[in-house]
Amino acid sequence: MEIKQVTPFSKDLQGKIDFLSKRRTEINLGSVSFASPLLLAPMSNICAFPFRLLMEELGCGGTVSELISCHGINYGNEKTLRMLSIHPDEKNIGIQLFGESAESMALAAKVALESRPKFIDINMGCPVRKVVTKGSGSALLKDTSKLGHFFKTIKDAIDIPLTIKIRTGWDDDQINCKEVIHIAKEEGVEFVAIHGRTRTQQYKGRANWELLEQVAKESPLPIIGNGDLHSASIVKKRMSNSNCDAFMLARGPLRDPFIFLESYKEDDDKISFTPSDYWEITRRLFEYNKMYTDRERTILIMMRKHIIWFAAGLSNAGQFRNTIFKCPELEDTMKITEDYFLSLSSANKKINEDEAFMTSGHG
Numbered sequence: 001m002e003i004k005q006v007t008p009f010s011k012d013l014q015g016k017i018d019f020l021s022k023r024r025t026e027i028n029l030g031s032v033s034f035a036s037p038l039l040l041a042p043m044s045n046i047c048a049f050p051f052r053l054l055m056e057e058l059g060c061g062g063t064v065s066e067l068i069s070c071h072g073i074n075y076g077n078e079k080t081l082r083m084l085s086i087h088p089d090e091k092n093i094g095i096q097l098f099g100e101s102a103e104s105m106a107l108a109a110k111v112a113l114e115s116r117p118k119f120i121d122i123n124m125g126c127p128v129r130k131v132v133t134k135g136s137g138s139a140l141l142k143d144t145s146k147l148g149h150f151f152k153t154i155k156d157a158i159d160i161p162l163t164i165k166i167r168t169g170w171d172d173d174q175i176n177c178k179e180v181i182h183i184a185k186e187e188g189v190e191f192v193a194i195h196g197r198t199r200t201q202q203y204k205g206r207a208n209w210e211l212l213e214q215v216a217k218e219s220p221l222p223i224i225g226n227g228d229l230h231s232a233s234i235v236k237k238r239m240s241n242s243n244c245d246a247f248m249l250a251r252g253p254l255r256d257p258f259i260f261l262e263s264y265k266e267d268d269d270k271i272s273f274t275p276s277d278y279w280e281i282t283r284r285l286f287e288y289n290k291m292y293t294d295r296e297r298t299i300l301i302m303m304r305k306h307i308i309w310f311a312a313g314l315s316n317a318g319q320f321r322n323t324i325f326k327c328p329e330l331e332d333t334m335k336i337t338e339d340y341f342l343s344l345s346s347a348n349k350k351i352n353e354d355e356a357f358m359t360s361g362h363g
């Protein structure tokens with residue numbers, strides 16, 4: 001199963017990627033440079049190197065790993081340590097850690113440095129009960145008196161930038177992101193990504209962009225705005241008029257893997273992505289997954305979900321989804337997928353953005 005080289009993209013697809021990627025403008029957030037202000041947000045069980053690297057190739061300016069347990073790292077848990085792996089071609093990647101103890105986080109951060117990320121990010125947004133009851137994730141927002149020590153201990157342990165990803169606060173009565181940003185600034189944190197919801201909100205309602213804009217306007221640190229940037233048109237609109245220094249996209253790229261490139265398009269560009277482009281990037285993701293693990297079952301589960309998300313909104317996607325779910329073999333799954341994508345006459349998607357999609361996650 002081992003694979004070292006990937007199938008090159010066709011000239012047509014590579015041409016579109018190169019053309020649109022040239023429109024990217026590099027940015028610095030604190031001392032961290034990115035190829036563009038449009039970044040891939042961390043997502044558990046999704047943002048291992050195969051998807052991250054594919055998204056970098058498809059125009060995103062930088063990525064962050066899924067949240068990784070500091071205790072799992074410190075115990076030497078094999079699965080956790082694999083999550084730290086970074087592909088040599090990844091350029092702008094941060095590793096996100098979670099934990100409640102400053103000392104355990106500092107120890108784990110030192111181990112994470114061995115993978116050579118550009119920065120270490122702290123998860124301060126995870127709303128999941130199992131994480132929060134132990135005092136990590138968004139629970140860190142509850143008692144700000146401990147944060148100075150928390151940041152300092154981790155920062156002192158590493159020689160690369162430290163960053164944080166937070167929510168706006170715990171609940172509507174405790175919107176304290178501004179205070180957290182100020183403490184972070186004091187302790188030398190480089191930038192802050194904010195998911196514009198409170199912990200209590202989980203994934204309900206809308207991200208509060210009014211608040212994000214106001215916070216970004218006054219912030220002493222660069223701010224990455226995050227939440228509900230689910231289509232290229234929404235991203236473009238937000239980018240054209242925002243106080244935020246950069247933006248993170250999580251769920252959008254799952255259903256529209258070309259969302260970053262589409263966001264660099266100008267009105268008179270004739271470029272569009274085709275069903276065959278969908279097949280090529282799916283095959284690329286499959287090949288990266290084969291590099292990541294030799295466990296067929298893991299690859300099958302991973303590919304199934306990406307294939308179904310990629311197909312969302314395309315013709316006959318429902319029927320295709322049922323066929324994929326029933327297929328027990330990896331190679332057959334890929335063949336069915338190739339046949340499906342190549343049978344389509346267009347890759348125009350019909351997605352109802354108001355329908356709930358992935359309403360739970362770790363940040």
Ligand SMILES: Cc1cc2nc3c(=O)[nH]c(=O)nc-3n(C[C@H](O)[C@H](O)[C@H](O)COP(=O)(O)O)c2cc1C
Nearest residue numbers: 041042043044067195227228249250251361362363
């Ligand atoms: C499946 C899933 C997993 C997530 N895992 C993480 C994570 O590991 N770390 C994190 O900081 N945020 C995580 N998040 C939160 C996202 O990074 C992002 O803040 C949130 O989804 C809002 O952005 P979006 O509207 O673009 O999806 C996750 C979200 C989803 C949907």
